[in-house]
Amino acid sequence: QVQLVESGGGLVQAGGSLRLSCAASGRTFSIYYMGWFRQAPGKERELVVRIAWSGGTPYYADSVKGRFTISRDNAKNTVYLQMNSLKPEDTAVYYCAAGPRRLTFDYWGQGTQVTVSS
Numbered sequence: 001q002v003q004l005v006e007s008g009g010g011l012v013q014a015g016g017s018l019r020l021s022c023a024a025s026g027r028t029f030s031i032y033y034m035g036w037f038r039q040a041p042g043k044e045r046e047l048v049v050r051i052a053w054s055g056g057t058p059y060y061a062d063s064v065k066g067r068f069t070i071s072r073d074n075a076k077n078t079v080y081l082q083m084n085s086l087k088p089e090d091t092a093v094y095y096c097a098a099g100p101r102r103l104t105f106d107y108w109g110q111g112t113q114v115t116v117s118s
Contacts, residue, residue, distance in 0.1 A: 001026050001027060002024055002025070002026045002098055002107040003025045004022055004107055005109055006020060006021065006095065006096045006109040006111060006112040007020070007023075008021050010113075010114070010115070011116075011117065012116055013116070014087055014088055014118050016086050017084045018114060019080055020036070020081040020096075020112060021078055021080055022034070022080070022096030023076070023077060024077040024079070030100050031098045031107075032053055032099065032102065033051070033052055033098065033100075033101065033104060034051060034052075034053055034097065035047060035050035035051070035096075036049050036070065036079075036094060036096060037105075038092035038094045038095065038114075039095070039111075040091060040093075043092075046061065048060070048061055048064055049068060049081065051070055051072070051079075052102070053072070053098075058070050064083075067083065067084050069082045079096065083114070086114075086116045087116060088116045088117065090114060091114060091116050093111040093113050093114075094111065094112050094113075095111045096108070096109040097109070
C-alpha cells in the first residue's frame with residue numbers, strides 16, 4: 001500500500017500563489033504515475049496534472065496550463081504543485097493520487113482545500 005498526505009492548502013486572494021505538497025510513504029517503489037486532481041462543489045473530480053514518477057513531460061489540464069507547475073523530490077518521496085495566478089474558479093479540494101501503471105491511480109490522499117477569493 002501507498003499512503004499519500006497532502007498539505008499546503010488555504011485561503012488566498014485572486015492572483016495569489018500557493019504550493020501544495022504530497023508526501024508518499026509505504027510501498028513507494030511501486031509508484032509509476034502520480035497526479036493532482038481537484039473537485040469543486042457540485043462538480044466532478046477533474047485532472048489537474050499528471051506525471052510519471054521517473055520524470056518526463058507532465059500533462060496539464062488546459063485550465064491550469066502556464067499557471068501551475070508540478071515538481072518532484074524523489075529523495076523525499078514528495079510531489080509539489082506550485083499554483084500561481086490563482087483564480088476563483090480554482091477553488092476546490094485538491095487531491096494527490098498515485099498508481100503502479102500509466103494513467104492508473106489506485107492511491108489517493110485525503111485532499112486539501114484551496115479557496116481563492118475574488
